[in-house]
Amino acid sequence: MEENVNSNENQELGTIKISEEVVSVIAGLAATEVPGVTGMSGGVVNGLSEMLGRKNLGKGVKVELGEKEVSIDLYLIVDYGVRIPEVAWNVQENVKNAVENMTGLKVVEVNIHVQGVNMDKENKKQQQVKEEEN
Numbered sequence: 001m002e003e004n005v006n007s008n009e010n011q012e013l014g015t016i017k018i019s020e021e022v023v024s025v026i027a028g029l030a031a032t033e034v035p036g037v038t039g040m041s042g043g044v045v046n047g048l049s050e051m052l053g054r055k056n057l058g059k060g061v062k063v064e065l066g067e068k069e070v071s072i073d074l075y076l077i078v079d080y081g082v083r084i085p086e087v088a089w090n091v092q093e094n095v096k097n098a099v100e101n102m103t104g105l106k107v108v109e110v111n112i113h114v115q116g117v118n119m120d121k122e123n124k125k126q127q128q129v130k131e132e133e134n
Helices: 020-032 043-051 084-103 120-133
Strands: 005-011 014-019 037-040 061-065 069-079 106-118
Touching: 014 020, 020 037, 020 061, 020 069, 020 084, 069 084, 084 106
Parallel strands: 069 106
Antiparallel strands: 005 014, 037 069, 061 069
């Protein structure tokens, strides 16, 4: 499997290279830290790899890496009842800060794609109300 690696800085001792996969893992973890985000939407390929026992920490993240800049697309699943624009803004800020602080790359954009809504909490509340009525 060929890995895209890009040079970040030239130094006297050599170069520092950060792969797209590293940036995607940082972005994915930073996104899932935000309240209201249930998880990342990874599609069929990532779903199959997880069933085979390989957890993909960069699931639901697409990274375009330049020499000193990075563009990130995130595919999220949010909790039912949250304000989606507010959650998306918080995700953008958290991801931008995490990637810039950890890699030194400039984040030029963080695009949010809401792929689904998790209804588990709402379904549990409805079940509790029904049980209390009986």
